[in-house]
Amino acid sequence: MAKYVAIFEDANFADFFPLTLSRPVWGLRFGIGILAERIIRVFPEHKPLLFCRPEVAFVGEGLGAVNMDWPKDCEELVLVNGRALWPEKLKSFLPAGAGVVKDSETVVAARMVKDWEKLKLSPAGFEVNKAVSGLPEKKSADMLANFLWDLVLQNAQAIADDFEHLAKGKNDKKMFKEVEVDNQAVIKNLEQTYLSPGCKLDAYTILDASGGPIWLDKGVTVQAFSRIEGPAYIGEQSQLVRSNLRGGCSLGPGCRIGGELESSIVQGWTNKYHSGFIGHAFLGEWINLGAMTTNSDLKNDYGPIKVIRDGKEFSTGQMKVGSFIGDHTKTGIGTLLNTGIQIGFSANLYGGTLFEQKLIPSFSWGKPDRMVPYKVDKAIEVAKAVKTRRGKKLTDSEEKLFKQIFEQTKKQREALQKNN
Template sequence: MLKNTDIVLFDTTQRGSLFPFTQTRAVADIRFGILTPKERWEYITGKKVETLTAEYISNKGMSPGKKLFINAAILPGSVLLAMLDELQHDEAIVYKNNIIAFYTEQHQNVQVDDIKISAFNKTTQLDGEVVYISYPWHLFQYNDEAIRFDFQLITGGRQSKKIADTNRVVAPENIFIEDGAIVEHCIINASAGPVYIGRNATIMEGCMIRGAFALGESAVLKMGTAIYGATTIGPFCHAGGEIKNSILMGYSNKAHHGYLGDSVIGEWCNLGAGTSNSNIKNDAGDIIKLFPGSEHINAGLKCGVMMGDYTRTAINTSLNTATFAGVACNIFGEGLSAKHIPDFTWGVNDRYILEKALQHIDNWKKLKHQKLTDKETAILKHLYKTTL
């Protein structure tokens, strides 16, 4: 089934619970572990996969043919992969009232809102515990499992580049360095989890790394960076200071001293020098978050900052415990940040002028030899209108 059928990764009607990351992307494009779900399933199947998401993000029609639809929020495992091969037309796999997958030979005009348990002739339960991303804090909470899964997927049967003699390493069998990467005069301890260094990445002198850890293509760890697992620094990111159990999805910078812990940073973000976040309440109590239209949700003991794409902080910004910052914000001001920062926030309470926001984003993208695309502009304009 997986090798012979086109794959579609779909969002669910609960995609809003992954704010702020689903403001600008499909769930299939959220990076956790080494890969995004889309990249992960392409590794598994050996072919391109399609996505089904909100229309303002992608309104491309699907190609003709039989389709296997898979929930983009699940990390695949052996049990699920075996069940997918047995699926028949109009059958679905269900986990805790979530549709995980279904197979159809009549996929025309399928929309996210159409995917309901009641729509199928037969459903089969997926038993056991699986990694399913319902809320944004799950991304860092399950990042260890995701890095381990992706590490085996990417490196199985392959040979790592030789580790330079200038480094001090523990458990070198758990370290994989891609061609073009530069790693010199560092301490890497992979005894607690694998360490993956992507193609053309650079780890500067004096860095200290504990797995599980993933450094994406052409990403940079600056001198003296301290990394605690499970952490992902995505492609083309620059990272420095102290980082623990966090994700930078791609093209973002946390290049200076300051603490980032139990956090997820979207793409094209920049944390000013000295920016730090709190990841635990002073009373050491559980962190409770309220999503629009939902009950209060327990996020556990630790949760740092969830930061949407294109958002930046001023130097020495202090981010509160469980801060949720939306898309395209410029965060500055005295004292601790607010715990909820809406899209297009300027400072504390003001709103970014759209034309300035777009110009500033384009300026930042030029620093990495890219430019704001028409698709990105359309998404940002849609969000600006709908978040007035």
């Protein structure tokens, strides 16, 4: 018999658009890893199961079994909401026996030692409330992310927590044998700095971990005149090019980042090679930002920033909120982005001016005053070319998802055109 941890996506995934148009909510980057990885780490004695919308299930390949039938050898099942921010704290809060942890009426996690077969899948995830009814309840607030800006706001703390967990037994002498560090590179607070094998620090680079830990994953290159301020995580094979990374940044694999980045998360495989400022933002994968692309993350009156949610203005309650950019989106040189702007999947923006809109639908093409639909076949063709340049291939599942998102967001594009 075996123990399992089932990480599920609940009905709130749409509150994380545009990033969750193309991935499960548990696939979002946070700290050193993605949400699902952080949960799996703290349940090493449990085999991972993952559940989500069928169209994005391929994202979980390699993490564990996705959307599979319940295993017959299960003796204990731990359910964890894929939006869980602090899995280590959550694990210690779970009852030793059967029980459920809720934030208001939302299931955060549960331990089931019998009757777990009652769980049924639905398009939005588990029917967990029905399944856990009758279990002893504990209440706990602030355990779940509710919006993308929650992840951005708390990313610095997540990096610090993950570093403490992952850096146990760090051996600096061994570490420096497996990396290339120029004599004129500067590392402040080595105790809070980890360089994975294959990392390279050029001359005149600064890693300043005095304000929080810095973790460079395998094969990261930091070019001359770059500065990294902790807390920070830089993903595998990423390159920093004359960049200024302020504290609270997490970059996924394969990124090429120049200019200034502050308190932001980049899912992976994104180019921001040139100067320009991106702050308090969440960027997806396979994005290309033209030179001097800049987002505002602060209003002149220092008031709370609003976003568009369900077609209406919605206050984030935060003074600093930047941009949220979906996968495969591109901007031309000199593009300026308003505070709290959401740019969908595979959009193409240009014109060298300010986009005052708060919402740019997926597959939009053009300037602020003239947006037209981006043909999906052309978008797929470009995506194939982009991935080929990085030695990757656009899979059949990804191509199918392009077409599905195009249809899913059709009404948003039509509404935008009416307002042009």
